Amino acid sequence: MRAVITVVGKDTVGILAKVSNLCAENGANIIDVTQTVMQDLFCMIMLCETEKMSAGFSEFVDKAEALGKDMGLRIHVMHEDIFNSMHRI
Amino acid sequence: MINTKDILETVAMIQDENLDIRTVTMGISLLDCIDPDIDRACEKVYAKICEKAKDLVPVCEEIEKTYGIPIINKRIAVTPIAMLTAACKGQDPVKFALTLERSARTVGVNFIGGYSALVQKGFAAGDRELIASIPEALSQTEHVCASVNIGSTKAGINMDAVAMMGGVVRRAAEITADRQCIGAAKLVVFCNAPEDNPFMAGAFHGVGEADTVINVGVSGPGVVRAALAKLPKDAPIDQVAELVKKTAFKITRMGQLVAKEASARLGMSFGIVDLSLAPTPAVGDSVAHILEEMGLEQCGCCGTTACLALLNDAVKKGGVMASGHIGGLSGAFIPVTEDAGMIDAATCGTLIIEKLEAMTAVCSVGLDMINIPGDTPAEVISAIIADEAAIGMVNSKTTACRLIPAIGKTVGDTLSFGGLLGEGPVMAVNTKSPAIFIHRGGRLPAPMQSLKN
Numbered sequence A: 001m002r003a004v005i006t007v008v009g010k011d012t013v014g015i016l017a018k019v020s021n022l023c024a025e026n027g028a029n030i031i032d033v034t035q036t037v038m039q040d041l042f043c044m045i046m047l048c049e050t051e052k053m054s055a056g057f058s059e060f061v062d063k064a065e066a067l068g069k070d071m072g073l074r075i076h077v078m079h080e081d082i083f084n085s086m087h088r089i
Numbered sequence B: 001m002i003n004t005k006d007i008l009e010t011v012a013m014i015q016d017e018n019l020d021i022r023t024v025t026m027g028i029s030l031l032d033c034i035d036p037d038i039d040r041a042c043e044k045v046y047a048k049i050c051e052k053a054k055d056l057v058p059v060c061e062e063i064e065k066t067y068g069i070p071i072i073n074k075r076i077a078v079t080p081i082a083m084l085t086a087a088c089k090g091q092d093p094v095k096f097a098l099t100l101e102r103s104a105r106t107v108g109v110n111f112i113g114g115y116s117a118l119v120q121k122g123f124a125a126g127d128r129e130l131i132a133s134i135p136e137a138l139s140q141t142e143h144v145c146a147s148v149n150i151g152s153t154k155a156g157i158n159m160d161a162v163a164m165m166g167g168v169v170r171r172a173a174e175i176t177a178d179r180q181c182i183g184a185a186k187l188v189v190f191c192n193a194p195e196d197n198p199f200m201a202g203a204f205h206g207v208g209e210a211d212t213v214i215n216v217g218v219s220g221p222g223v224v225r226a227a228l229a230k231l232p233k234d235a236p237i238d239q240v241a242e243l244v245k246k247t248a249f250k251i252t253r254m255g256q257l258v259a260k261e262a263s264a265r266l267g268m269s270f271g272i273v274d275l276s277l278a279p280t281p282a283v284g285d286s287v288a289h290i291l292e293e294m295g296l297e298q299c300g301c302c303g304t305t306a307c308l309a310l311l312n313d314a315v316k317k318g319g320v321m322a323s324g325h326i327g328g329l330s331g332a333f334i335p336v337t338e339d340a341g342m343i344d345a346a347t348c349g350t351l352i353i354e355k356l357e358a359m360t361a362v363c364s365v366g367l368d369m370i371n372i373p374g375d376t377p378a379e380v381i382s383a384i385i386a387d388e389a390a391i392g393m394v395n396s397k398t399t400a401c402r403l404i405p406a407i408g409k410t411v412g413d414t415l416s417f418g419g420l421l422g423e424g425p426v427m428a429v430n431t432k433s434p435a436i437f438i439h440r441g442g443r444l445p446a447p448m449q450s451l452k453n
Helices: A015-026 A057-071 A082-089 B004-016 B038-053 B056-067 B094-107 B126-138 B159-174 B221-229 B237-266 B287-293 B304-320 B340-347 B353-360 B380-394 B435-440
Strands: A002-010 A029-038 A041-049 A072-077 B021-028 B071-078 B111-119 B144-152 B157-158 B189-193 B212-218 B268-274 B365-374 B397-408 B414-418 B423-427
Touching: A002 A057, A002 A082, A002 B004, A015 A029, A015 A041, A015 A057, A015 B397, A029 B380, A041 B004, A057 B056, A057 B071, A072 A082, A072 B056, A082 B004, A082 B237, B004 B353, B004 B365, B021 B038, B021 B056, B021 B237, B038 B071, B038 B094, B038 B157, B056 B071, B056 B189, B056 B237, B094 B126, B094 B189, B111 B126, B126 B144, B126 B159, B144 B159, B144 B380, B157 B159, B157 B380, B159 B189, B159 B380, B159 B397, B159 B435, B189 B380, B212 B237, B221 B237, B221 B287, B237 B268, B237 B304, B287 B304, B287 B340, B340 B423, B353 B365, B353 B380, B365 B380, B365 B423, B380 B397, B380 B435
Parallel strands: B021 B071, B071 B111, B111 B144, B144 B189, B212 B268, B365 B397
Antiparallel strands: A002 A041, A002 A072, A029 A041, B021 B212, B144 B157, B189 B397, B414 B423
16 A cells, blocks of 8 residues: 655755654655745655555554644645545546 | 645645545444334344444544545434334334434444434334334434435325424424424434435435445535635636536545445445535535635525525536445535524525525425524424425425424524534524415325326
């Protein structure tokens, strides 16, 4: 299964590092990353493999959200299929 | 990788525009629980519901986490209980209601529907007893919902049942007067009731359905409104319809995904996706605000019926391709107390009950969650039900009445139910008496539309 991680918020130092660190700690393999900074707003989308994750998926979701709260960002982890089903026929 | 814009759009829909799965409703057949001994029947009902629905709530919570999409309600719909009371002559049907309540608490669902009777053409054994017991059943339980189907395009309208329901609605409000008359808010009177509707209070599990089935109701008025807000104010109405269609497609796809996933994880067949726009009292989750976004000063003004017709139709057209099986009510809901925009419009007098009646001819339900003065006679309530049923019967569509007589209150007062049921003003009704018409009883003949064979 593949998950999409979205990170939106005010740009600060080390966002990419902290989020990738979280993935590494939990065994989520990052496949693709896109990021843009529009004016002050940081926006990153990460696609990762979650098959070999050490923690359970819902635990990972909670950890990501908690990290977001700490950094004042909105971090969401969602199964890739929700985007595929919504935007592709 | 999926387009960045699409990903951010989905996240914004969920985070900012209140997109959610309104309900995952498990339909459970109780036909194999029928027993002449009511206590034995109740035991079988309890055992079957607890067995079939034990994983419903945990599985839904798992899906919420995986896909990041909130599932607001987990519900159960059962075979109309009148079919079980038919075998239990002379015994108190309220026992079934208490059993449903106990099962709902055990499995942790938000509502359980099916304290129902289908009497569109006449009363069978057990029907009258069940209908008469509805007020008591609703006052003694918290999670149980009741519904009665009193008419259909094929059968006409059972006017004896209509006469009876006026009194039942009043009584349901009277004996819960100390709790904001909540009893009447859990009772729906239908014409052309769908057998696979996942929404409360009118959900029940039709007799033609499989033993167990998963039906999903989506929501998302906020998403449609937000999409329309981006459209220029001088865009022609076809563009409005096109945009609603596209948005409804996306919303329904999400419902389809959750329905497929939930039925696979629970090992049950997937029934239908109901692609209704169901409002909540939360700001930004209102069907009235969609109509206002189309260009009305306030919901209820002239033009409301036309805008609602467009909305209801475009939602169906967009949703129908997005799911393998569409069913239930599928369209736009207009429950007054559950919709922030409707509450405002009703409070200031722009939205009146007669306008709502016209709106029900073009939307997917009927006069829903409307507070009426506490001194409204049962005959007037019956006559409102008859009018609404006639609209449904002639137009081959579902219509329903969920009226709450506000006992001890009058026009201008407020009833506040809390939660998804919301709050709203007591609305004026025409008080001239239809008593002679209602007391005639009998059966209003089915219209020409019934002769399709």
